[in-house]
Amino acid sequence: MKEERDYIQDLAEIRSMMERSSKFLSLSGWAGIMAGIYALLGAWVAHHYLEFRPDAFLYSSPYLHRTVIVATGILISALVTAIYFSRKKAENNGEKAWNLTSRRMLLNMLVPLFSGGLLIAVLVYQGFQGLIAPMTLIFYGLALFNASNFTIKEVKYLGQTQIILGILNCWFIESGLFFWAIGFGAAHLIYGIYMYFRYER
Amino acid sequence: MKVSFDDLHKAFESRVRLGIMSALAVNEELDFTALKELLEVTDGNLATHIRKLEKEGFIKSIKSFIDNKPNTRYGMSATGKKAFDDYLKVMEQIINAQKKNT
Numbered sequence: 001m002k003e004e005r006d007y008i009q010d011l012a013e014i015r016s017m018m019e020r021s022s023k024f025l026s027l028s029g030w031a032g033i034m035a036g037i038y039a040l041l042g043a044w045v046a047h048h049y050l051e052f053r054p055d056a057f058l059y060s061s062p063y064l065h066r067t068v069i070v071a072t073g074i075l076i077s078a079l080v081t082a083i084y085f086s087r088k089k090a091e092n093n094g095e096k097a098w099n100l101t102s103r104r105m106l107l108n109m110l111v112p113l114f115s116g117g118l119l120i121a122v123l124v125y126q127g128f129q130g131l132i133a134p135m136t137l138i139f140y141g142l143a144l145f146n147a148s149n150f151t152i153k154e155v156k157y158l159g160q161t162q163i164i165l166g167i168l169n170c171w172f173i174e175s176g177l178f179f180w181a182i183g184f185g186a187a188h189l190i191y192g193i194y195m196y197f198r199y200e201r
Numbered sequence: 202m203k204v205s206f207d208d209l210h211k212a213f214e215s216r217v218r219l220g221i222m223s224a225l226a227v228n229e230e231l232d233f234t235a236l237k238e239l240l241e242v243t244d245g246n247l248a249t250h251i252r253k254l255e256k257e258g259f260i261k262s263i264k265s266f267i268d269n270k271p272n273t274r275y276g277m278s279a280t281g282k283k284a285f286d287d288y289l290k291v292m293e294q295i296i297n298a299q300k301k302n303t
Contacts, residue, residue, distance in 0.1 A: 007292045010219060014289070017223035021231070021239050100235045 024101040028085035032192025035078035039184035054130035105150040112142040133176035137166030
């Protein structure tokens, strides 16, 4: 016959198993902070050196190619950083970063991200370059919102923020880069710092 | 404190079986590999516990093929859900009773 304290232990294990098997908990605040810094740097580079200053939906920039390369570079750096910090955090928790829940979370992010990416590529091809900033914000927000079902709930708020900023941005196309810097830069920074203080210190 | 310890189902006596049930309570379906990863047990060990739970009618298996390889997914049956809920309820009572005693 088990002792009472065994049942308390049982309950703790049930709780932990339910959480571990349905939520990816190794997301690191540092990943958010770094992604925010990259995005701010990228927005600054695009504004000052690449003269990317869209003022209408239909907008053409002489350095569009380089702007796209910079944006892709930021995305890749942010992803690599996120993977690095998640692996480190998972290791500290004695878990694997590439597990059931992280796979599920990524799969749920990929669908909105890919649909958005394709749509943006088509729009850019048609000349609607002013829509790059709001569209990336909206689809990234949707991806985060979707992913939040499989990780901490704060990701949901980050996703909602991006969606709202993206829609607002459609009214103020001329401030596209500013909204981009707020959404990808400032919002990630705030989220990352909050996560760091809430879960990692 | 008059909670019958016998109310606790024998099937949940093992940590592995309790773990399987907890994981299936929040995931509609999980395959063998996913359960193995979560519980960190060997194939043989997990298979034994799964068989036991299947025999009780607590979990059901769904067999399919992915790339010509057999893939078995497991889900909780209605009986299993009820048994798991009851188990949690009894545990709660035991812990509450314990609290009152101290």
